[in-house]
Amino acid sequence: MASGELTSGAYIKHHLQNLTYGKFPDGHWGFAESALEAKEMGFMAFHVDTLGFSFILGALFLFFFARAAKRASIDAPSGFQNFVESIIDFIDENVRGSFSGKNPMVAPLALTTFIWIVLMNTMDLVPVDWLPSLAVVLGIDFLKVVPTTDPNATFGMSIGIFILILYYSIKEKGLGGFVGELTLHPFGKWMLPFNFFLEGVNLLAKPVSLALRLFGNMYAGEMIFILIALLPFWIQWSLSLPWAIFHILIVLLQAFIFMTLVIVYMDMAHQKEH
Amino acid sequence: MEQSILFLAGSILMGLGALGAAVGIGILGARFIEGAARQPELIPMLRTQMFIVMGLVDAVPMIAVGISMYILFAVAG
Numbered sequence: 121m122a123s124g125e126l127t128s129g130a131y132i133k134h135h136l137q138n139l140t141y142g143k144f145p146d147g148h149w150g151f152a153e154s155a156l157e158a159k160e161m162g163f164m165a166f167h168v169d170t171l172g173f174s175f176i177l178g179a180l181f182l183f184f185f186a187r188a189a190k191r192a193s194i195d196a197p198s199g200f201q202n203f204v205e206s207i208i209d210f211i212d213e214n215v216r217g218s219f220s221g222k223n224p225m226v227a228p229l230a231l232t233t234f235i236w237i238v239l240m241n242t243m244d245l246v247p248v249d250w251l252p253s254l255a256v257v258l259g260i261d262f263l264k265v266v267p268t269t270d271p272n273a274t275f276g277m278s279i280g281i282f283i284l285i286l287y288y289s290i291k292e293k294g295l296g297g298f299v300g301e302l303t304l305h306p307f308g309k310w311m312l313p314f315n316f317f318l319e320g321v322n323l324l325a326k327p328v329s330l331a332l333r334l335f336g337n338m339y340a341g342e343m344i345f346i347l348i349a350l351l352p353f354w355i356q357w358s359l360s361l362p363w364a365i366f367h368i369l370i371v372l373l374q375a376f377i378f379m380t381l382v383i384v385y386m387d388m389a390h391q392k393e394h
Numbered sequence: 395m396e397q398s399i400l401f402l403a404g405s406i407l408m409g410l411g412a413l414g415a416a417v418g419i420g421i422l423g424a425r426f427i428e429g430a431a432r433q434p435e436l437i438p439m440l441r442t443q444m445f446i447v448m449g450l451v452d453a454v455p456m457i458a459v460g461i462s463m464y465i466l467f468a469v470a471g
Contacts, residue, residue, distance in 0.1 A: 344459075373452075
């Protein structure tokens with residue numbers, strides 16, 4: 121925000137406010153002008169920046185990987201082709217290591233989650249003021265650049281994974297097998313409600329922990345970048361550079377963990393009879 | 395009054411989260427080095443697994459740091 125007097129609290133809140141398009145209480149649709157208006161929209165609101173950035177990054181990923189696949193050659197592999205191949209080998213190795221079932225969809229799923237999350241997290245390394253101040257110049261009041269610092273994005277992904285877990289559990293084990301696993305597992309059939317409670321919590325914890333872990337890490341990282349940006353201009357590099365270097369580790373690690381857990385959960389969904 | 399409680403809440407949040415993760419990651423690192431010393435040929439595998447668990451352990455205090463920073467600087471500050 122380019123206005124003169126500005127408290128640090130207002131600066132932070134401005135940076136954490138999504139560009140929201142939604143339904144106002146009086147019924148018409150439009151962009152929220154302030155955090156309060158965005159809150160009043162309640163459920164009927166889209167975070168345009170989250171959706172936009174994640175879609176753009178997803179499209180970039182698909183475009184470049186598809187191009188590498190189409191132009192792949194054995195005789196003269198380009199540098200980018202080698203890079204893509206090394207990523208695919210890495211994913212393949214991980215899936216082979218922890219997925220024992222038979223499903224051709226798991227490896228592409230792991231690749232998509234990994235690269236997409238890496239790309240979305242990498243937006244965190246863009247200096248926090250660049251894109252929002254560019255947006256202010258273009259007349260957009262709020263812009264939150266990193267999609268994974270929005271719980272809506274991470275929960276969107278993890279609920280997608282959750283639906284896949286349910287789908288493959290029922291497909292592989294049958295409805296009876298799945299219900300049996302949920303109700304008969306630790307203590308036999310006489311403790312059915314207790315078993316169901318335990319296994320239900322276990323099942324529901326998967327998407328929640330996936331989403332909150334990614335969101336929390338990225339949110340904390342973004343928060344620290346914003347706090348560093350509050351410092352005087354000439355000293356910022358001394359803190360933001362080490363934090364950015366450390367953050368590269370978190371960016372890759374969180375994407376890797378998300379991917380590994382997706383593979384492990386899919387493996388659990390495919391396992392018949394303990 | 396309310397503000398000082400918020401500051402206290404933020405610092406306790408950060409400190410206790412860090413405490414738990416410090417113990418956890420300490421044990422994790424110790425075991426990793428132990429395993430690596432016993433079977434050096436397993437180091438690549440152990441390292442991958444260690445990083446996975448480290449990411450899992452690390453997540454909770456990082457979330458606590460993020461939330462407490464938000465409390466300290468945006469809500470209370």
